[in-house]
Amino acid sequence: MTVKAVFFDMGGTIDTFWYSKEMRLAETPGLQLLLSSYGLDLRLNDQQLYDLVTNGIARYHQWRLVSYQELPASVVWRDYILAGKSDPYPQLDSIADDLMVWIETHYYKRKMRPEIPAVLAAIQSMGLKIGIISNVNSRGQVPLNLTQYGIKHYFNPIILSSEYKWRKPDPSIFHFAARLANCPTSECIYIGDRIARDIVGAKRAGYKLAIQIKHDFKHGENDDG
Template identity: 35%
Template sequence: MIKAVIFDMGGTLEDIYNTPETRLENAKTLLEYMKRHGITLECDPAEFSEKVIRSYGDYKKFSDENNIELMPFEVWDKYRLRDYPEIDRRILQAISERLTHIWETHFHHRELRPHAVEMLTALQKAGYKLGVISNTPSLVQVLWTLHEYKIFDFFEYVGLSSLHGFKKPDPILFQIAARDLNVQAAECAYVGDTIDKDVKGARAAGYGMTFRIKSYAEEEQRLTGDETEADYLIKDLSEIVTILEKEKGVKAYE
């Protein structure tokens, strides 16, 4: 029987996407913040944005291939700002988490999915333990965003790749979440939007149920066989409650 429901963050609990406008605003905000701390880069924001995005792409490739999440300073030093050796690295180290937070909250447009609060309320009322596992380069952004959405208090556990040093689909993230929630892996359901990171990671950890919600990443999915798909493919978070009601026999929306 499922006793805990654990969620991915970006693309699952929230819709997340970026546009040329958000990318440019992100670059301007980063440059302004660095200048405030004595790091002045005389460059065009659009050009800066393209260069940093390209460098971050190399980090993402390394990170995804090895399921490793580096600390914020390492990401900025070795990847995002590697083309700017003139930057004072001591200052960069001191502000790297803040730069990461800016990136995550300005580069992307984020919005809580419809029915998220009602779904979480219903699951909590039905007695499920709730948690979050998120791949993120920031140490604080997910926690900050959960507070912004006013849903932080629903969760007994929040696990971040930036804190663990590993990232999904490494099963250790899913195993730690189950143990910290004091349940068996087979008693956990995981809700994510990707096959490679969410579905495969949860299954490798022995989770009893997987959900995949359609998201901006849908076009990136590449099925290699039916065994890679989630147990349930959903379009709305409210479907989770209906499905679990049938499994547990609890009318969570009453």
């Protein structure tokens, strides 16, 4: 079996994550401070801000599950999270990605799987290319967490839906990753935790093998293949 590249999903695969309403509410004062530092005074208490953000992101998530598209963070904030607000918040164009990174790193508790460094070192020792294909709205969260975990140097290319504009399971993002690795999809392996977007998407793109890694946290999203 000829294999030249191994691609990983990020959340649920490279790292595990969990969240709860209580945890997110406890983190929300930090979001209040961040918004204030950028001159965004929404005049909401913590519960109201939590509801605004989580409901807006939930609406956006339902849309992207159907469309397979990823909108810029500024559009998500303006059209989904702050929808109906009369203020156009012009500063969103420059700060929205920072706000989304905050949400993705504070509204989720993340931890690298302990076996990952050894797995990556073993794959690298075989002379295989290693990459990431991640569905994520910010441009900054995945590189930030990879750096914090001390494993960013293993990955090239790193494909983010926030930059590519299409999400898994759309086959095009898998084809794009293979092209950047200079490998045919028939010589690529993909490893992810979700059947509906990771396994199905990789198979549709013609990857040689798609491997599911179980992630125990249940967040209510359908995962039929």
